[in-house]
Amino acid sequence: xxxxxxxxxxxxxxxxxxxxxxxxxxxxxxxxxxxxxxxxxxxxxxxxxxxxxxxxxxxxxxxxxxxxxxxxxxxxxxxxxxxxxxxxxxxxxxxxxxxxxxxxxxxxxxxxxxxxxxxxxxxxxxxxxxxxxxxxxxxxxxxxxxxxxxxxxxxxxxxxxxxxxxxxxxxxxxxxxxxxxxxxxxxxxxxxxxxxxxxxxxxxxxxxxxxxxxxxxxxxxxxxxxxxxxxxxxxxxxxxxxxxxxxxxxxxxxxxxxxxxxxxxxxxxxxxxxxxxxxxxxxxxxxxxxxxxxxxxxxxxxxxxxxxxxxxxxxxxxxxxxxxxxxxxxxxxxxxxxxxxxxxxxxxxxxxxxxxxxxxxxxxxxxxxxxxxxxxxxxxxxxxxxxxxxxxxxxxxxxxxxxxxxxxxxxxxxxxxxxxxxxxxxxxxxxxxxxxxxxxxxxxxxxxxxxxxxxxxxxxxxxxxxxxxxxxxxxxxxxxxxxxxxxxxxxxxx
Ligand SMILES: Nc1ncnc2c1ncn2[C@@H]1O[C@H](COP(=O)(O)OP(=O)(O)OP(=O)(O)O)[C@@H](O)[C@H]1O
Numbered sequence: 452x453x454x455x456x457x458x459x460x461x462x463x464x465x466x467x468x469x470x471x472x473x474x475x476x477x478x479x480x481x482x483x484x485x486x487x488x489x490x491x492x493x494x495x496x497x498x499x500x501x502x503x504x505x506x507x508x509x510x511x512x513x514x515x516x517x518x519x520x521x522x523x524x525x526x527x528x529x530x531x532x533x534x535x536x537x538x539x540x541x542x543x544x545x546x547x548x549x550x551x552x553x554x555x556x557x558x559x560x561x562x563x564x565x566x567x568x569x570x571x572x573x574x575x576x577x578x579x580x581x582x583x584x585x586x587x588x589x590x591x592x593x594x595x596x597x598x599x600x601x602x603x604x605x606x607x608x609x610x611x612x613x614x615x616x617x618x619x620x621x622x623x624x625x626x627x628x629x630x631x632x633x634x635x636x637x638x639x640x641x642x643x644x645x646x647x648x649x650x651x652x653x654x655x656x657x658x659x660x661x662x663x664x665x666x667x668x669x670x671x672x673x674x675x676x677x678x679x680x681x682x683x684x685x686x687x688x689x690x691x692x693x694x695x696x697x698x699x700x701x702x703x704x705x706x707x708x709x710x711x712x713x714x715x716x717x718x719x720x721x722x723x724x725x726x727x728x729x730x731x732x733x734x735x736x737x738x739x740x741x742x743x744x745x746x747x748x749x750x751x752x753x754x755x756x757x758x759x760x761x762x763x764x765x766x767x768x769x770x771x772x773x774x775x776x777x778x779x780x781x782x783x784x785x786x787x788x789x790x791x792x793x794x795x796x797x798x799x800x801x802x803x804x805x806x807x808x809x810x811x812x813x814x815x816x817x818x819x820x821x822x823x824x825x826x827x828x829x830x831x832x833x834x835x836x837x838x839x840x841x842x843x844x845x846x847x848x849x850x851x852x853x854x855x856x857x858x859x860x861x862x863x864x865x866x867x868x869x870x871x872x873x874x875x876x877x878x879x880x881x882x883x884x885x886x887x888x889x890x891x892x893x894x895x896x897x898x899x900x901x902x903x904x905x906x907x908x909x910x911x912x913x914x915x916x917x918x919x920x921x922x923x924x925x926x927x928x929x930x931x932x933x934x935x936x937x938x939x940x941x942x943x944x945x
Contacts, residue, residue: 459577461570462487466519466544473545477574479581480504482522484543501543502526503585507631507729509578511571516560518547518567520574523630525726527713537719538726547571579632586734602634603732604658606646606673607696608665609639613776616696619718620664624694624725631729635662640669647676650686660690660732660944666697667757671923674742674941678754678814687814690737692728692944695720695852698775699768699782699924701757705847706945709861714891716852717778731944739863739939743846744817745922748930756846756941757923759934761911762796763789763841763872763881764850765921782851786885793881795838795874796918798911801827802834805866805905817935819908827910838874840881840900842911844934845870848891855891862945865938867906876900908935 452460459477464470472487485498501524509522522543527536547567605624609617620637628635640646650661650673663670670693677686695703703724708714710727731737745753760768771785803819821828843850845857845868857868872881880898887897894903912931913920920929 459574461574462548463520463545464548466514466546469517469546472548475545475574477577477581480585482506482543482578503578503581505538506578506582507627507726508582509575510630510632511568511575512544513564513568516564518564518571520545520547520571522578525722533715533719535713535715537715538723540722583733586730586736601657601659602636603628603660603662603692604638604653605635605662605664606638606640606649606669608646608669611665611669611697612700613698613778616664619694619696619721623718623721624664627725627729631733633729633732640665644672647672647679650676651679655686655689658689660692660737662692662694662728662944664694664696666695666699667693667701667923668697668925670702670756671925674754674756677941684814687742687941690942690944691740692732694724694728698778699851701849701851701854701924702847704849704852704855705860706862706943708848708855708858708891710945714855720852728944736945737942738945740941740943741846741863741865741936741938742814742940743844743867743934743936744814745927746817746820746823746933747927748823748932749928753922753927754940755922755934758846758850759844759909759911759920759922759932761798761842761913761920761929762839762918763794764843765919765926766794768921768924769919769926780853782853783889790878790882790885793840793878794917795840797836797838797914798842799836799914800834800839800842800871800909800911801831802867802869802904802906802909803828803831805907812937812940814937814940817908817933819935820910820933823910823931823933831908831910832904834871836914840872840874840876841870843870844868844906844909846936850888854885854888856888856894858891858893862943863939865907865936867909867934867936869904869906869909870894871902872898873900873902909933 461475463473463475474485474487476483480503482501483498486496505524505526507523512519524541525538528539529536547570549566607616607620646669680686693703707724712723715723740756743755745755767785767789771781774781774784845860848857848860850856860868884897884901887894910933913929920927
């Protein structure tokens with residue numbers, strides 16, 4: 452029954468025994484559940500209010516000639532040992548009760564069964580409508596809506612992180628996408644560069660979005676595979692999604708932070724990111740993702756969304772690969788080991804301080820940089836040739852789930868957040884810097900040897916053979932390199 456305010460009212464019983472009675476009221480933002488003492492009489496207990504903002508979806512089921520209304524909620528709940536409330540799944544089921552009971556022949560029974568299912572469907576549709584109305588009314592950053600109809604491709608790297616991505620898909624993500632009513636197709640990667648080759652030749656018009664359940668390495672492959680297509684200008688506008696299934700999960704942790712959600716880790720982060728992703732897919736929300744074009748000395752051009760690191764941070768990233776079985780803690784362990792045998796790296800650094808940058812600028816050329824064999828253009832700042840402990844260019848807030856390096860960064864700010872630490876820094880001071888990175892504290896003033904600037908382009912020239920260089924956590928040749936940010940060049944579901 453619908454009242455004058457468009458609220459839906461109905462009487463249901465519990466799904467298991469059919470002996471407990473409930474009055475349900477569906478408003479624009481709440482599903483109110485009132486336990487009744489006896490049908491259809493009064494209530495004595497306080498009603499339970501289920502927030503539709505926490506609801507992913509709803510569906511109708513039949514069981515033993517009855518119809519069930521199911522709704523899937525992910526409210527924040529306190530949990531033993533967790534630092535704060537975390538999203539936890541709660542499935543609610545109610546059995547439909549028809550006003551006219553008493554069926555004594557088969558024909559009536561079938562009719563009653565059909566009527567119950569129709570009633571459950573009516574509630575399902577109303578819940579879904581209210582959910583999508585609710586997400587659309589929120590102030591979510593959006594470039595332009597995706598078409599939603601074809602479904603999403605979910606790429607899973609079974610080897611990422613501790614090798615648990617497939618299990619995470621089976622236990623969490625498949626169920627969440629189904630609950631949200633998002634059609635999806637699973638593609639399991641079989642080897643390195645499989646995803647890159649796949650998106651290079653895929654018919655992208657089949658998909659509303661390509662979702663990556665893995666670490667940042669697989670998304671790096673996808674972005675660069677899209678950029679290798681003849682139709683790259685169109686292809687790179689394919690909405691991409693990321694879910695944390697690797698060991699670093701920097702982009703997933705960054706997007707989660709930008710959403711304003713409280714920090715969580717591990718499977719709690721996956722649940723929260725899965726929830727946010729499904730909601731964004733339901734409301735067709737995509738946002739810009741900065742891409743940084745990186746030119747290596749070999750002439751190769753890569754597209755990065757996360758970081759360019761040289762020295763300490765790159766060494767830790769690559770050296771800690773051997774500890775990948777312990778997950779994100781590998782970076783903390785690697786940091787402590789590298790601190791114990793601190794090295795310095797001779798090199799030159801120059802950058803173009805941040806100015807105005809336009810969204811969706813032309814990716815065809817890097818117009819802000821000069822060829823590598825020429826001096827940097829006028830207007831650039833040249834740092835004196837020196838020994839560095841690290842150079843780290845951040846394009847997102849997080850370097851991994853545990854390293855919240857650049858709290859001011861955003862996915863489409865058009866900025867390179869450039870940090871460098873000069874030689875001479877004490878181990879204690881460096882440890883303070885890494886402690887600050889873990890907590891997401893502002894690094895300005897954390898140590899006199901640490902400098903932070905916002906840039907649009909940079910050139911980095913290692914003058915020593917020690918020290919590794921990484922782009923988005925992937926090792927590249929440690930030689931002269933240039934980078935220019937292209938604001939919101941790709942699109943991310945968020
Ligand atoms: N089936 C596979 N077998 C082996 N390697 C794979 C397979 N599929 C993808 N890869 C490669 O594994 C590498 C690491 O993957 P990914 O980044 O997803 O996980 P990770 O390294 O654990 O996470 P993070 O990058 O967040 O630290 C990628 O470079 C990718 O090319």
